[in-house]
Amino acid sequence: MISGEPDAVPARPIHVTETLVADAVLADAMLETVTSEWDADQAVTEIYTAHYRSLVRLAVLLVRDTATAEEVVQDSFVAMHGAWGRLRDNAKALSYLRQSVVNRSRSVLRHRVVVDRHMPMPPPDEPSAEHGAIALLERSAVIAALRGLPARQREALVLKFYADLPEAQIAAAMGISKGAVKSHTARAISAMRAVLERES
Numbered sequence: 001m002i003s004g005e006p007d008a009v010p011a012r013p014i015h016v017t018e019t020l021v022a023d024a025v026l027a028d029a030m031l032e033t034v035t036s037e038w039d040a041d042q043a044v045t046e047i048y049t050a051h052y053r054s055l056v057r058l059a060v061l062l063v064r065d066t067a068t069a070e071e072v073v074q075d076s077f078v079a080m081h082g083a084w085g086r087l088r089d090n091a092k093a094l095s096y097l098r099q100s101v102v103n104r105s106r107s108v109l110r111h112r113v114v115v116d117r118h119m120p121m122p123p124p125d126e127p128s129a130e131h132g133a134i135a136l137l138e139r140s141a142v143i144a145a146l147r148g149l150p151a152r153q154r155e156a157l158v159l160k161f162y163a164d165l166p167e168a169q170i171a172a173a174m175g176i177s178k179g180a181v182k183s184h185t186a187r188a189i190s191a192m193r194a195v196l197e198r199e200s
Contacts, residue, residue: 040084043093044077051094052077055101062105072108076100145195153188156181 038046052073059069076097080087087096146154152174159170160181171178 040081043084044081047080047093047097048077051097055097058098059101059105062102063108068108069105072101072104075104141196141199142192145192145199148195149188149191152176153184153191156184157188157192160185 055073055076056066056069059072060066063069063072079100080093080097083096084093087093146157149157155174156170159165159173160167165173167178167181170181174181176184
């Protein structure tokens with residue numbers, strides 16, 4: 001061996017994908033030699049300790065949310081613990097977990113699509129309390145000014161702007177001519193404007 005060169009050590013993978021694949025191969029090889037002798041509690045403890053983080057990273061890539069990914073992985077471990085006695089090949093426990101994580105991630109994504117499709121429209125923005133108080137004051141001022149008008153002017157304004165009646169119907173309701181309606185309305189608007197401008 002040439003002096004100064006490292007011992008024959010296999011080259012480390014340099015790409016992320018190669019690293020993940022190499023880690024998975026080593027983990028599967030390690031599990032094949034041990035898991036056939038484990039009970040469910042020991043299997044979950046050992047596999048959880050060694051692979052929880054990598055399984056969460058896998059789930060995050062699928063569901064794009066760390067908290068949901070952690071739930072998916074934890075649910076997968078719970079399911080594996082419950083099914084441990086029914087696994088045909090305990091040495092494939094990590095493969096079972098990966099498949100469970102993928103399937104549960106798909107379920108989460110399908111559920112999100114359904115929820116998004118049936119989500120109610122958000123309510124329109126509510127006016128602020130300040131806006132409501134100002135509107136109340138304005139209405140109060142208008143009502144006070146309206147009450148200060150002579151009866152005929154007040155009637156003409158209410159029938160025109162509140163009841164939204166045309167001049168002919170206002171004239172019929174008040175028992176006056178259309179010209180008189182115009183006159184009462186114009187005087188009422190002028191008087192209201194003067195009162196409201198003084199108060200503002």
